Amino acid sequence: NAGVTQTPKFQVLKTGQSMTLQCAQDMNHNSMYWYRQDPGMGLRLIYYSASEGTTDKGEVPNGYNVSRLNKREFSLRLESAAPSQTSVYFCASSERGSSYEQYFGPGTRLTVT
Amino acid sequence: KQEVTQIPAALSVPEGENLVLNCSFTDSAIYNLQWFRQDPGKGLTSLLLIQSSQREQTSGRLNASLDKSSGRSTLYIAASQPGDSATYLCAVRPAYSGAGSYQLTFGKGTKLSVIP
Numbered sequence: 001n002a003g004v005t006q007t008p009k010f011q012v013l014k015t016g017q018s019m020t021l022q023c024a025q026d027m028n029h030n031s032m033y034w035y036r037q038d039p040g041m042g043l044r045l046i047y048y049s050a051s052e053g054t055t056d057k058g059e060v061p062n063g064y065n066v067s068r069l070n071k072r073e074f075s076l077r078l079e080s081a082a083p084s085q086t087s088v089y090f091c092a093s094s095e096r097g098s099s100y101e102q103y104f105g106p107g108t109r110l111t112v113t
Numbered sequence: 114k115q116e117v118t119q120i121p122a123a124l125s126v127p128e129g130e131n132l133v134l135n136c137s138f139t140d141s142a143i144y145n146l147q148w149f150r151q152d153p154g155k156g157l158t159s160l161l162l163i164q165s166s167q168r169e170q171t172s173g174r175l176n177a178s179l180d181k182s183s184g185r186s187t188l189y190i191a192a193s194q195p196g197d198s199a200t201y202l203c204a205v206r207p208a209y210s211g212a213g214s215y216q217l218t219f220g221k222g223t224k225l226s227v228i229p
Contacts, residue, residue, distance in 0.1 A: 004156075031215060033215070040221070041221075042202075042219045042220065042221040042222070043157075043202070043204075043217075043219040044219075045216050045217070048215050048216070050215055056215075058216055059216065090156055090157070092157075099144075099145055099162055099164060100144070100145070100206060100215075101147060101159055101162045102147065102159065102204075102217065103159060104149075104156040104157040104158070104159075105156050106155060106156045107154075107155070107156050109154075
């Protein structure tokens with residue numbers, strides 16, 4: 001039981017490049033989330049998926065797109081990376097039956113130069 | 114808009130001491146409150162979740178309390194150990210359903226150092 005896994009762990013991009021961050025969970029959770037964590041700003045929600053087939057914007061969605069591929073997988077795409085997107089990205093999942101307790105992945109550290 | 118504050122931002126204590134971490138929130142209409150631990154360069158680990166109807170939750174040396182009406186929660190750590198050194202974050206989930214209800218609001222954390 002791996003919980004929430006994320007790939008890659010580290011990534012360096014040049015401004016304007018694109019990439020997709022992958023997230024998978026094996027806890028059979030319905031809800032999945034993408035956060036970014038920046039010094040002094042704390043954790044902020046980018047997008048979430050309440051259930052398979054739905055996605056919604058969070059607090060800071062600009063510059064990102066998401067895809068809920070199936071119940072297990074939720075990806076985050078940067079179409080044209082900008083230095084302001086340098087951050088640590090976390091994926092999380094939760095389930096209504098466990099009071100929406102959120103479980104986090106190990107994170108992806110992204111640097112955009 | 115919900116705001117979550119954790120004071121102090123950093124705390125250093127000698128090993129063996131009992132300590133309390135504080136979390137305050139501005140909107141008392143919460144569904145639950147969750148305490149997390151984050152080690153440097155790692156993800157968040159859930160420690161305790163308190164429902165809005167509960168007063169406290171315990172797990173081993175950890176005890177979290179919730180006073181919803183005053184907008185406060187505390188995390189009590191008994192007999193602290195160097196392995197407890199980490200950043201501790203609290204987060205609240207709003208009580209309403211629908212758009213925005215899935216969004217946790219996080220505090221910025223308290224960085225705890227337990228000195229051997």
